Amino acid sequence: MKRIGVFVCGCGINIAKTVDVKKVVEEIGHYPGVVYATDYQYMCSDPGQKMIQEAIEREHLDGIIVAACSPTLHEFTFRRASEAVGLNPYQCEIANIREQCSWVHQDKEIATAKAIKITKSIIEKERLNDSLSPISVFMTRRALVIGGGIAGIQAALDIADSGYEVILVEKEPSIGGHMAQLSETFPTLDCSQCILTPKMVEISHHPKIKLLAYSEVVNVGGYVGNFNVKILKKPRYVKEDLCNNCGECFKVCPVVVPNEFERGLGSRYAIYIPFPQAVPSICTIDADACLGLFPLACNKCKEVCEPNAVDYDMKPEIIEETVGAIVVATGYDLLPSEELKEYGNGRNPDIIDGLHFERLLSASGPTQGVIRRPSDGKVPKEVVFVQCAGSRDPEKHLPYCSKFCCMYTAKHALLYKHRVPDGQPYIFYIDVRTAGKGYEEFYHRVSEQEGVVYLRGKVSKIFQDGDGLMVWGVDTLTGKKVEITADMVVLATGAVPAEGSKKLFANLKLACDENGFLSEAHPKLRPVESLTPGFFLAGAAQGPRDIPETVAQAGGAASKVIGMFSQEMLLHDPIVAVVDENLCSGCKICISACPYDAREFDEEKNIVRVNELLCEGCGACVAACPSGATQQQNITDDQIREMVKVVLGE
């Protein structure tokens, strides 16, 4: 039988006032297995801890119980003290006789009796405790960053700058994301390209970063520290190492299609780079548009390509990598205008969204920064901006606030006014939300000094009316219906998770909220971690956010990765589920009970195994197991049964 020592703390008078500490010691001292019991005024003090350590050594104790405050407070303290003198820390248990006894009961006799019961129940638990040690895992100190927008770029650079390797995967031909599409950024009106491009170039030159653009993550296996990732590298039909982006191929390509980067406002050839500053600076052939790929109808680009980079026979490639941590930075898209039936159903060319307008404003955009409406190229003299288009509308569209639209709409109106001084911008809004450094001041400047008309109310309908667009809205401050004939309408459409992210997140088994954005481990205290260990979140994949917040969060995610990599080994709590192979009948009920996919079926032996690295130790599977084959380390059914017995006074 184990030799157990019990140490009852008086906690000054916090415990001793209502619990007769001496009586507890006396009673426990006679309890089977207890070879030593004593009390002290402050067990957690240095002399108290020393007393415990000496007793462990002197009495050759196999296990100790400290009857004191909640284990939340000092379990760690006492386990560390035990470990220092060679007692396995999992042989040290705490009986909570302060928070859950002395502080909540007044009658000394009752409180003392209850303290004895509590202590005995913990003794019973301890009696059956195993000596455990943390499960240590070797980890691959290489990170995968999914998404090459500003969030992914920042996270990749921060991790790589600390000396760890990074694989950055971007599904588009170039990194840069939506930030590369923006003209100027609020509230400082920095040119977006000018501040982003250096970071993009740094990615391409960084010795620790492996950039896989035009690629997608298709599968992730393994667990924290050792993920096996399969990445699909889509064929560009242009050899990356040979293309020097001379642009000769554009001149001969006969196929013109809308350019996605310009959101369809500009055009590109079937062989293209999305925008001049693209990284990597390599041409891509759009397989859907090119004439030469399948029926060999045209090979003009191949003919003119001096470095002979064009390769029509290129095949998709699967690249396999092992990484230790994954940063998910897949970003957002705007709610498609087709969803907004009342606002033209996405069919009217002059009803555009915020990113369209960014391209119109951009000096490198399809109109060289001159504001022209898409239908006929006319400079619009009356422009209506509709905030919350599809946002904050739980009945029909998105229930949430997309956070950055108030600010970018104010910026749009300001930049429009600067480009078209005789034009009149109107902004319909529900509320103007400007919680950010310098944001409120910027909004005041726009609304008070720049001649922008802010109308508080929603727009009910927009339709073509002759040459212009009829906008029906309401001004709730005057209570009047408003009708404006506009030349162009800009919808500040809400942000939604990026296209394809739903599938990706399901593939990675990452938890999402009801709107499809990634869930964080804790909304306040663990905002950049996912509930699944080893996954970290950056940017708008977690919810709409602006650039400063995205960069800060990406840095946070990166530092979490760096922190993890700087440990010698990954340590995992050993309070995990274990399976008794002799009892397991292979019914697989536990597999569905496990929220972490930590259980796998062994076809050969017809039993279920636990991957203890994935097991988080909730115990749901133990309760689900019909044959008692599964137990949780140090919280076994036997332990619970013995505790119940003692609690009930046996």
Added chain:
Amino acid sequence: MKLPYYPGCTLKDRTSQLETTALACAEKLDVQLEEMPNWTCCGGVYPVSETKIVNLVAPFRILKEVQEAGDDKLVTICDFCYNVLKRTNLIIREDSVKRTRLNLFLSDDDRRWAASGRRVGEGQEYDGGVKVLHYLEMLRDELGFEAVAAAVSKPLEDLKIAPYYGCNLLRPPLEMDLDDPEDPRIMEDFLGSMGAQVVEFPYRIECCGSFLSLSSPQIARRLCHTILESARKNGADAIMLSCPMCFYNLEQKQSEFARHFPGFRPMPVFFFSQLLALALGLDPASLGFERNFADPVPLLKEKHLV
């Protein structure tokens, strides 16, 4: 295909041309619409505009009789009846208290019910299981517009028609669930199946004023005038609609428009069933155009459809 059919009062009186043409077309399309026996008024707007349960008895009884006759669908033509019956049905399905009370109210004999030992909620109560179909919905979902297109003998090729939905067919959207309330397609697709040229105009889902034409006629007049002018501006020869109330406001009331809106030119307004009858080759003289204020015959002559 055989389906029970509920006409409603207006179709037997002021807009009988809607019923006669719709029934004639159904026959031509091999759909037997059998007028249900013992039908009563659906209650007009009252059943769903007030919370009083007694107002729901009339539509409830109609639906219950359909189920008792062993049918699970009911076709309506009038938008108002469609709206009232469909919404009542939803209330019956979702509100168990109202369902039970209405069933009790209409049970033949309370004592017999009690003596049978059945608890309320058991047995032959009506549970909202009948599917209420608008005639257009029947064409779309039961028959298919392809079948309509196949039956067309006289395509309405040159006719530029602006479809007008009004409110009752589409709203409230969650209850009616016929089509997208902001961007409906059913009438456009219907016109397409007959070969007509569809004119889309922004006012196609705006209200005609409904009963305001009785209490505040000037408001309804202004709304209807805007609707007609918008259709005209977008190139329409005529308007197509399905609701007797809209017909009254948009068509019959055109007689007063010239007085209030100088320069107003009357515009033909068709019931959807009249156009269908034309396209199916029925005798134009039998389509009740004589009841229109704005005579559509000259237009049809011009397009060589009569």
Added chain:
Amino acid sequence: MFEPKIVCFLCKWCTYAGADLAGTSRLEYAPNGVNIRIMCSSRVDPEHILWAFDRGADGVFVGGCHPGDCHYQDGNYKTLRRIELFQRVLKQFGLENGRLRLEWVSAAEGRKFAQLMDEFTEQIRALGPIKLGSRKGGQDGGSTKKEETS
């Protein structure tokens, strides 16, 4: 007066922390319940509850995190389903449903925990001792998984 014996299974992250908060806030409540700390309410096997009743408990309390707050994603939903089902089984054993109670108590709800303890104790007191003819006390009569299978 009848003093019921109550066993409380509390999840470590929410209800146990809520019970700690009741202590920190010095809220006095009925002393009848004794807490057993588990990692998650989903660790509670219905069999544990049966053991407790078999061993002389008059009531069993299970505390978990509020829906959506589970530290282990959805453990509390599993608990909810298990307990709901198990209530039916208890009824067949002749035990009143009021003897088993599942509650969500967050780490911030010390007051709620204290109130629940008082309330549940009163509830059990009103039900009185369990009146089962053949209750086995003292002997190791409760069937356990180990015994069944070994």
